[in-house]
Amino acid sequence: MFFGAAFFIAVCMAGTGRTNSGQFVGSAACEECHETEYGNFKQFAKKAHSGESVKLMSGDLTEEELKECFHCHVTGYGQPGGFVSFEETPGMADCGCEVCHGPGYDHVESGGDSELIKGSLDMADCQTCHNPERVEAFDFKPLLYGGAH
Template sequence: MKKTIVMAAAATLLWVGLPQAQDQPHYVGDQTCAQCHEEIHERFMQYSKKPHSFQGVEKLQDGLSPQELQDCYACHTTGYGQPGGFTDPVSTPDMKNLGCESCHGPGSVHAETEDPQDIRGKITVQDCQRCHNEERVRAFNFQPLIHSGAH
């Protein structure tokens, strides 16, 4: 019984986005990226729609079931359900919009090593299709914008 409780507690810690083990890549947030990539981050914030992606969720959330809301989180937040990623607007407000890591992947290792090999550098249409797939494009008419106003 005690082992089950400990395992459940560990799973809960992962789910709520608490700091992860250093060897496991995890999401670190845009402010970490901005420390080294200031100009790119400024352009992203100024020209891209992604830093405001959660506004669409907020406008529609009252009419959504909990499952529908979670489906929205998958494409409108950074790292939803992943280590260090978005869990909810109160616990992880800095991850509630789409950020650098939404396209480039978890940045913890890259932030530590500063090695370009430790992050997805070149983004392709295939990277966008996690959210901008045929079904969603038809439903919402949102086409992928590979550089998203940042690069």
């Protein structure tokens, strides 16, 4: 009986795109459908190259300090499909699209279902990383208002 009910639910939900795997895919997966946004992000956003800052400082940081940096300076650290190391996951070694918009696997696999990704961002999304506790000089210029999106 349980198998039948589970099978029925799986069949009814198949193809609906309403999954929540939490899997990261990397910014390159966004480029195909969001070419202009991706290009602007890569050209104008400092965070598109944020892993380089971490690499430069890594020799002066403890392992715990380095892990703290990864939460904001790379994509999906400690999450499925996310950053593992600069060598193993170079495509996740910067603060990419998914840091702000959330894991993109389900969105990509669904063919772009907008309900499976955070499309509209606000200042609260930026303050996950850009906050007084984390950044002493809280003088950043978010791309929300800079025209990259």
